[in-house]
Amino acid sequence: MEMQNQQLVTLSVDRSENQLISSVPSGERRASSYCIFVKLPKRHDRVLLVHGYTSAYDEVSLDVAAFLSSRRAVSKPLYGKWSPEFNGIPHEPTPSEETLAELENRGYLTKLTVAQEKERLRTIAGLVHSSESKGYSYILVPSYDCNLRCPYCFQDYMRTDPSFQPKLKRMTPELVDRMLAGILDLENADPDSKMDARQFTFFGGEPLLAANREIVEYIVRRASALGPAVFGAVTNGTELETYCDLLGPDALSSLQITLDGPPRTHDQFRIYADGHGSFEKIARNIVLALDRGVLVSIRVNVCKDNLADIPGLAMEAAQRGWTNYKNFRIYVAPIQPTANFPNNGRLLNSYQLGQSLQKMQQEDQLLNVIERPDDSMKRRALALFQQPEIDPIADFKASFCGAHSGMYIFDPFGDIYACWERMGDSQIRIGRIGTDNKFVYEMPMFQKWRSRTVATNPTCESCAYSLQCGGGCAVLAEEIHGEYFSNFCDGFGARFKGAVADAYEAFLSEQENPLPVSEQVVAGDVYETKPGCS
Amino acid sequence: MKRKVAIKRAADSPVMSPKSRDQLISAVEQMIKNIDKVKPAAGSRATSANIEARIAAAAKSKLVPKPRCPKLTCGHLYICGTNAVGCPPLLICGLNAGGCSHLIWEGD
Numbered sequence: 001m002e003m004q005n006q007q008l009v010t011l012s013v014d015r016s017e018n019q020l021i022s023s024v025p026s027g028e029r030r031a032s033s034y035c036i037f038v039k040l041p042k043r044h045d046r047v048l049l050v051h052g053y054t055s056a057y058d059e060v061s062l063d064v065a066a067f068l069s070s071r072r073a074v075s076k077p078l079y080g081k082w083s084p085e086f087n088g089i090p091h092e093p094t095p096s097e098e099t100l101a102e103l104e105n106r107g108y109l110t111k112l113t114v115a116q117e118k119e120r121l122r123t124i125a126g127l128v129h130s131s132e133s134k135g136y137s138y139i140l141v142p143s144y145d146c147n148l149r150c151p152y153c154f155q156d157y158m159r160t161d162p163s164f165q166p167k168l169k170r171m172t173p174e175l176v177d178r179m180l181a182g183i184l185d186l187e188n189a190d191p192d193s194k195m196d197a198r199q200f201t202f203f204g205g206e207p208l209l210a211a212n213r214e215i216v217e218y219i220v221r222r223a224s225a226l227g228p229a230v231f232g233a234v235t236n237g238t239e240l241e242t243y244c245d246l247l248g249p250d251a252l253s254s255l256q257i258t259l260d261g262p263p264r265t266h267d268q269f270r271i272y273a274d275g276h277g278s279f280e281k282i283a284r285n286i287v288l289a290l291d292r293g294v295l296v297s298i299r300v301n302v303c304k305d306n307l308a309d310i311p312g313l314a315m316e317a318a319q320r321g322w323t324n325y326k327n328f329r330i331y332v333a334p335i336q337p338t339a340n341f342p343n344n345g346r347l348l349n350s351y352q353l354g355q356s357l358q359k360m361q362q363e364d365q366l367l368n369v370i371e372r373p374d375d376s377m378k379r380r381a382l383a384l385f386q387q388p389e390i391d392p393i394a395d396f397k398a399s400f401c402g403a404h405s406g407m408y409i410f411d412p413f414g415d416i417y418a419c420w421e422r423m424g425d426s427q428i429r430i431g432r433i434g435t436d437n438k439f440v441y442e443m444p445m446f447q448k449w450r451s452r453t454v455a456t457n458p459t460c461e462s463c464a465y466s467l468q469c470g471g472g473c474a475v476l477a478e479e480i481h482g483e484y485f486s487n488f489c490d491g492f493g494a495r496f497k498g499a500v501a502d503a504y505e506a507f508l509s510e511q512e513n514p515l516p517v518s519e520q521v522v523a524g525d526v527y528e529t530k531p532g533c534s
Numbered sequence: 535m536k537r538k539v540a541i542k543r544a545a546d547s548p549v550m551s552p553k554s555r556d557q558l559i560s561a562v563e564q565m566i567k568n569i570d571k572v573k574p575a576a577g578s579r580a581t582s583a584n585i586e587a588r589i590a591a592a593a594k595s596k597l598v599p600k601p602r603c604p605k606l607t608c609g610h611l612y613i614c615g616t617n618a619v620g621c622p623p624l625l626i627c628g629l630n631a632g633g634c635s636h637l638i639w640e641g642d
């Protein structure tokens with residue numbers, strides 16, 4: 001181990017634990033366990049520090065970063081291989097007292113022990129999680145039935161295993177009324193909850209099957225009568241034409257539709273039960289929805305099998321004129337392993353997918369229309385740099401998704417679930433709609449789902465990125481580790497550092513070469529809608 | 535370390551008057567001090583002492599109705615940006631009033 005200065009903390013290596021143990025005397029300042037060092041690709045002598053729980057972002061010299069890094073007490077990687085970030089970089093032994101004081105003020109240096117800092121993170125996560133839990137969102141499953149048989153579908157067994165046939169029943173108007181009564185009861189019991197409008201998302205199975213049309217319309221009508229409501233759907237888009245008059249700002253205003261490549265590729269993945277493809281049908285309905293002002297988000301599920309076909313889909317989107325609509329967006333997401341679609345080395349994580357797409361985008365600008373998995377993280381970071389009045393702490397995530405806070409999923413049987421990847425089995429429901437229309441909770445399961453935060457597993461509570469990441473998807477964490485209260489990292493550290501570095505470089509370039517006013521993005525653009533079904 | 539050597543060399547230089555030498559050392563030290571300054575890039579109010587108060591303020595602000603995104607006529611306020619690991623973008627979080635913290639302001 002290279003020691004930079006004898007005045008600095010003396011580190012020793014416990015080989016059995018492969019962990020660096022600090023010998024910082026009690027009461028002395030050490031580097032916080034939650035420091036994130038973001039290297040800037042175009043500015044090699046500068047580093048962006050981010051603090052994991054104070055949410056400070058600071059630019060410092062490489063010397064200061066190397067000094068701070070050398071004061072870290074615990075350097076054992078939480079996952080993956082460890083490589084020292086600033087090994088071998090000569091640095092001034094100690095920054096000025098003024099700099100040290102500022103590093104301490106912003107949280108990078110601390111007098112807390114490792115254990116005390118962990119306790120601090122747990123407290124903060126608890127506060128953030130209680131704020132997360134104050135809002136509700138509702139997912140409605142009109143039926144578990146679906147007309148497609150996609151090979152990677154996590155619910156495929158419901159349609160292919162005859163023993164699940166009874167599961168394919170449709171939601172009834174009577175159940176909808178009870179569900180809405182239960183929702184009102186839930187909200188009225190929580191004076192802290194406040195929403196501009198209720199948010200309903202249709203999910204399945206395939207929620208927008210022609211056969212579901214009547215019940216979907218009933219839900220939209222009855223839910224709208226209760227107050228402002230916004231409706232969206234995760235749909236395969238194959239039978240949208242039967243929902244024509246429900247598509248638009250006042251009813252189904254946003255749709256997520258999956259296309260897994262240009263026609264030839266898509267038609268190998270997204271197939272009907274008889275094996276034929278669905279691309280052309282979906283493509284016609286995409287235009288139908290776009291013309292009616294629906295926000296259409298095309299999701300491209302990607303693994304190594306169809307990665308090379310992404311340019312073909314981008315070209316298809318351009319040629320068909322979709323990219324001319326302001327209410328059109330397209331993004332990629334990695335296919336996750338399921339029993340039917342195991343990894344076998346062909347799956348990508350979000351980081352790998354982002355890197356691969358970035359490389360393609362450098363070679364072909366047409367692909368810039370496709371959003372990478374971390375583009376939203378980059379946009380958010382850029383906003384933080386551009387608008388200093390934003391407090392980054394507002395973005396903290398103590399939990400990964402609504403499954404651990406205020407999301408309620410209702411199925412056709414009146415069962416309530418927390419996570420849409422864990423539905424259809426009443427053994428794992430978090431509750432049900434009772435005969436008096438009130439929600440009856442299955443407390444052990446309810447508490448299990450609603451209590452998963454970054455403070456409930458040892459990896460996340462030690463991780464500098466935890467409050468940025470939320471701990472990752474519980475279902476995938478469980479599949480990987482066999483443990484529900486565990487982490488699913490999905491390359492988050494590298495993705496966060498990459499997004500923040502890109503955003504900061506972009507911000508600095510903007511400062512150095514400000515865009516003329518005529519080229520700046522002006523809020524206020526609206527897209528036009530075309531009424532009427534084609 | 536290189537800077538220390540540079541200062542030492544300047545200080546030991548026989549061709550420099552003591553006054554010039556002191557000025558040079560002072561200038562270099564000032565330069566180092568400036569280089570080593572901590573320059574806030576975001577979260578300018580963030581300190582290790584005010585975290586709880588800032589979380590409370592952020593939670594309160596989430597309960598205030600947000601301005602509508604002028605780019606969307608469909609009534610959405612914010613769009614969830616959590617697509618990275620499979621969360622669909624359809625959770626229109628501005629309406630969620632704190633239920634989801636993955637907000638992406640699409641209007642700017």
